[in-house]
Amino acid sequence: MSDQELFYLLALLRVEGVGDIMAKKLLFHFQNAQAVFNATNAQIAAIDGIGAVLLKNFKSKTIFEKANAELTFIKSNNIKVAFFQDEHYPERLKHCYDAPVLIFTAGNIDLKNKKIISIVGTRQITSYGTEFCKKLIEDLAPLDPVIVSGFAYGVDIVAHQLAIENGLQTVGVLAHGLNQIYPKNHKKYMAKIEENGGFITEFWSSTNPDKENFVRRNRIVAGMSEATIVIESADKGGSLITANLANDYNRDVFAVPGRVTDKYSQGCNNLIKIQKANVLTSAADLIYILNWDIEKKTKPIQKQLFVTLEPEEQKIYDFLIKNGKELLDSIALQCDFPIFKISGMLLNMELKGVIRPLPGKLFEAI
Missing domain, CATH: 3.40.50.450 (Rossmann fold)
Structure with a gap:
């Protein structure tokens, strides 16, 4: 992450009323933090949850002053920073809806x-x-x-x-x-x-x-x-x-x-x-x-010749074949399905005999 990207992320998090959930909503909509500040009032106001008071807070003169001061501290003290979409951000923490946008590490x-x-x-x-x-x-x-x-x-x-x-x-x-x-x-x-x-x-x-x-x-x-x-x-x-x-x-x-x-x-x-x-x-x-004592087996080929999988089920099955044992929330995230929907699909696939649940809330292809 460049210093400029980090500066605008810090500034966004200094806007009073913008927490981690709202910040993510803005970042997903505008693609990056700098674009949020370059947007018009009307564009920002169109985001669900942005009211008149919060919109006004984006104009505070202290936002960028505080962001600059923190950036200086980070650079001066060799602090490592991880953005919630970065590869080195804790993987499981990414799956938590209220996870911090930024974490600082030493x-x-x-x-x-x-x-x-x-x-x-x-x-x-x-x-x-x-x-x-x-x-x-x-x-x-x-x-x-x-x-x-x-x-x-x-x-x-x-x-x-x-x-x-x-x-x-x-x-x-x-x-x-x-x-x-x-x-x-x-x-x-x-x-x-x-x-x-x-x-x-x-x-x-x-x-x-x-x-x-x-x-x-x-x-x-x-x-x-x-x-x-x-x-x-x-x-x-x-x-x-x-x-x-x-x-x-x-x-x-x-x-x-x-x-x-x-x-x-x-x-x-x-x-x-x-x-x-x-x-x-x-x-x-x-x-x-947690299933830590079970060694990974050689990945199997397609389970049964006459089992018919729906396209969405096939996507899950192929994912598990490629990756081995995976958590339910990881399957949902990587296969782009909501949790409430994937639970039912996993049950159907279990009944078809192509996957099985494991201790630790894991699933694997058979």
């Missing part, structure tokens, strides 16, 4: 490895939670997953540290800009994390770690991961918000069960009880549900 993050999991939980982690997390990450290490968390006290920082100890890449998702660190006590961990992964944020350098930013941060933690694991949680807390977001994004959620009398097992036990999380008793549970 360190040596490489997300080409598709095994990405988030580990979250209470800030008051117990010895039970620590020991479980240690055993889990040690057992998963041979599969080389990326461990994502929120760099907070408790479960988060334990997960980051254990990932590093086991030679795994780890990513801290921040609730503030990259010009600071929160909590300040965790500054001592920054260098190791940047060496073995790095940090991601959607927030500008002018953004402080305010309470509401942690909730927004959680959607990135949930959205970029294949699965979210809750190690320990009381009956309320940020990790439960992350778990709910993961469910909303059609991701797998796991919770570590505990004694009903333990305060920091109540949230996990409840997630399991209301069937919003799979029971996680060992790494084997996660490996099975």
